[in-house]
Amino acid sequence: MNRPTNSDGWRDTIVTQVRLEAEGVLSLTLAAPDGQQLPSWEAGAHIDVRLPSGTVRQYSLCGDPDAADYTVAVLREENGRGGSAEIHDTALVGRTLPIRGPRNHFPLHAAEHYVFIAGGIGITPVLALAREAARQGASWELHYGGRSATSMAFTSEVRALASDLSLASDLSLGGYLSLGSNISLVEGEPLDLAAIVSRAPAGAAVYACGPAGLLAALRESCGGAHLALYTEQFSADPNAARAAAQEDAAGEAPGQAFEVELARTGATVTVEPGTSILEAVRTVCPDVLSSCEEGFCGTCETKVLAGQPVHADSILNERERESGASMMICVGSCASRRLVLDL
Numbered sequence: 001m002n003r004p005t006n007s008d009g010w011r012d013t014i015v016t017q018v019r020l021e022a023e024g025v026l027s028l029t030l031a032a033p034d035g036q037q038l039p040s041w042e043a044g045a046h047i048d049v050r051l052p053s054g055t056v057r058q059y060s061l062c063g064d065p066d067a068a069d070y071t072v073a074v075l076r077e078e079n080g081r082g083g084s085a086e087i088h089d090t091a092l093v094g095r096t097l098p099i100r101g102p103r104n105h106f107p108l109h110a111a112e113h114y115v116f117i118a119g120g121i122g123i124t125p126v127l128a129l130a131r132e133a134a135r136q137g138a139s140w141e142l143h144y145g146g147r148s149a150t151s152m153a154f155t156s157e158v159r160a161l162a163s164d165l166s167l168a169s170d171l172s173l174g175g176y177l178s179l180g181s182n183i184s185l186v187e188g189e190p191l192d193l194a195a196i197v198s199r200a201p202a203g204a205a206v207y208a209c210g211p212a213g214l215l216a217a218l219r220e221s222c223g224g225a226h227l228a229l230y231t232e233q234f235s236a237d238p239n240a241a242r243a244a245a246q247e248d249a250a251g252e253a254p255g256q257a258f259e260v261e262l263a264r265t266g267a268t269v270t271v272e273p274g275t276s277i278l279e280a281v282r283t284v285c286p287d288v289l290s291s292c293e294e295g296f297c298g299t300c301e302t303k304v305l306a307g308q309p310v311h312a313d314s315i316l317n318e319r320e321r322e323s324g325a326s327m328m329i330c331v332g333s334c335a336s337r338r339l340v341l342d343l
């Protein structure tokens with residue numbers, strides 16, 4: 001078994017292949033330098049990848065969980081923070097990339113039926129989850145939307161999954177692919193989330209990964225429906241996610257400053273509009289931990305002692321959000337004037 005190379009969990013991997021999966025989407029295959037098997041992982045897991053510049057980014061694993069190597073897929077984000085552009089613009093084959101993990105905040109929970117929904121590059125964890133559901137013999141369906149057929153990665157893997165299950169494949173070039181009644185790929189138009197949700201049987205679990213807009217629309221469609229909803233968001237703009245979450249907080253106008261008391265440190269900081277709690281906390285606690293800073297790795301999870309947090313992460317489920325016991329301070333916000341954190 002390949003071992004981490006140092007005590008904080010990072011291990012070296014070698015990039016053995018870079019492949020163009022779709023317009024703007026590259027997949028990287030990462031292998032242990034000694035050729036041994038990397039640790040196995042569960043569907044929904046992601047890894048931290050340290051790029052040649054030192055930037056750390058999180059990517060969902062999307063290959064075979066029992067394979068010796070790992071596969072991740074990276075969408076070039078024109079308005080991103082530079083990580084995806086670095087991957088797309090650097091000759092990486094043969095380079096060493098340290099990784100950490102896998103960790104899983106998006107695991108498959110037991111359910112009577114699964115509804116998988118993917119928007120764009122969100123197909124990476126969703127494909128792994130659908131494969132796992134198929135492996136378990138569970139009842140499931142998959143809906144995958146993209147802005148164009150050429151930008152949609154892993155469509156052949158989705159078709160292969162359908163063909164493994166002996167589902168009929170019926171492709172119409174208008175951009176809608178229906179594989180039996182279980183799988184649909186929709187190009188250039190929004191997925192009909194309301195119809196998908198209304199058809200879901202009681203006891204179903206909905207797993208969705210995609211951009212903020214798709215997930216917000218899905219939450220709205222699921223409101224009132226007795227479905228378990230699990231989401232993972234890809235966002236190049238954490239500020240936009242935070243602002244959207246604030247807007248969602250009933251009774252509170254977005255863009256207001258609030259105070260955060262750090263109970264153990266004995267300090268209070270003000271979080272101004274447009275900044276994160278994490279940034280404000282760092283002015284007095286520079287060593288507070290973070291990684292993705294986009295709300296999906298869990299590194300910055302912090303206990304809330306008082307106040308009303310507003311969640312914008314893709315880790316906590318509805319029950320955890322409602323309890324208000326903890327929050328991801330990289331993207332979370334506050335619906336009260338004051339928040340007290342266990343820091």
Ligand code: FES
Pocket residue numbers: 289290291292293294295296297298299300301313328329330331
């Ligand atoms: S740093 Fe990853 S969830 Fe906050």
